[in-house]
Amino acid sequence: MSNTADALSTEKPQTESGRPIETQFAQLAAQPKPKYDGFLPPEPKALEDTGLTLTEVEALILKQLLTTGSCIGRKIADQIKLPFGILQEALRSLKAQMLLNYKGQATVGDFEYELSEEGDKRARFHLERCTYCGAAPVPLKDYIAGIERQSVRKSRPRLPDLCAAFSDLMLPPAIISQIGQAIHAGKAMFVFGQPGNGKTSIAERVIRSINNYVWIPRTMTISGEIIRLFDPASHEEAPPLAGGALLDTVHFDRRWVRIKRPSIIVGGELRMEQLEVIFNPATGILESPVQLKANCGALVVDDFGRQRMGAAELLNRWIVPLEKGYDYLSLPSGRQVQVPFDQLLIFSTNLPPKSLVDEAFLRRIPYKIEVNDPAPREFRDLLKLCCQKAGIEFRDDAFEHLLTKHYAESGRPMRYCHPRDLIEQVRTFCEFHDLPLVLTAKGLDVAVKNYFAGLNET
Structure with missing residues (x-):
């Protein structure tokens, strides 16, 4: 186990003031959250207001x-x-x-x-x-103005917001602090480490630390060409509320739709054409690329390095957007347009970043967050928590048996996903054999045999 993992699990990380991070988290959590000055697209009063x-x-x-x-x-x-x-x-x-x-x-x-x-x-x-x-579509200039008003890069989440977003994960405070700094700076981040330690789970929750909702146009028009932005497969519609009631009587531009801040995940299936505007023959209109759909939210490139395109090719496509905050899209008509690139770009990978791209690329992704294996104390706490959620009585002797026989003796590394998966198997074993829901050495032996069979965990 790495020295970094031991440091995260045995030492109390300190802030510049010398106070433990946990103490600062608790103190800030008690403070009231600032109110968010929401964006509401104004209802057009005349044809000129529509931009059409x-x-x-x-x-x-x-x-x-x-x-x-x-x-x-x-x-x-x-x-x-x-x-x-x-x-x-x-x-x-x-x-x-x-x-x-x-x-x-x-x-x-x-x-x-x-x-x-x-x-x-x-x-x-x-x-x-x-x-x-x-x-009716919304003109490009109105879309750009709306994105600027709701920019995720201008969000300033605080430590309590990050703690709330990751409350269902057992993360070391130092990692939460790193993630918070990246969001505060509005910069891209690399989340890397061994499989099974929750990198994808971390990436999925990043956007939760920011105010929840944004408005986007259903469609956008550029010189007469219509591009669909709202995609039910990528966006979750959230009806606007005022004082707990639907805004049926409030006047706003109904060409826009209120959604939860998007968190779009693409994996090994990502292709270069998904990063460009494409014509959909089924609808007869243009479909926006994934990075445009992710504006004001997060775009997670999961399993980075295993896409159908090379890692360098993908990053080459995004060099200008990462540095400038805007992207260039080529329309089927041949016209090229500048659009906002306003999202938290997160690369999640099991591979070392330096094995994927060179130093010049890595400099453009300033926040690199390594998720290490849990220490024995963290592993125990997580196993105990999983037992509580599953309604299983936790026993220290059974945990020591698991740690000694199935990890220390075999040299198997501990992963954050193991407690959840093993306890699920223990519960199934107990229920199938009409046994009390208690953590036992026998139940764990069966779970380990089922779970790790055929896996090269060395």
């Missing part, structure tokens, strides 16, 4: 009616996510061009609309150019 042209809005209306048939104006506004007052201008324009007909009277000031013969032709013309007919 009348032609763009008219095209969305025509395609919507082609898809749904006749529809009242307010329902069209709800589908396109624009205020009905703004939509009325476009509806009047379409009626004047004889592209729409009144099918019937709806509520006061509203009608049921249907396409005319010429309107049907115009709608199909727009559909051939782009099949998208959902929420």
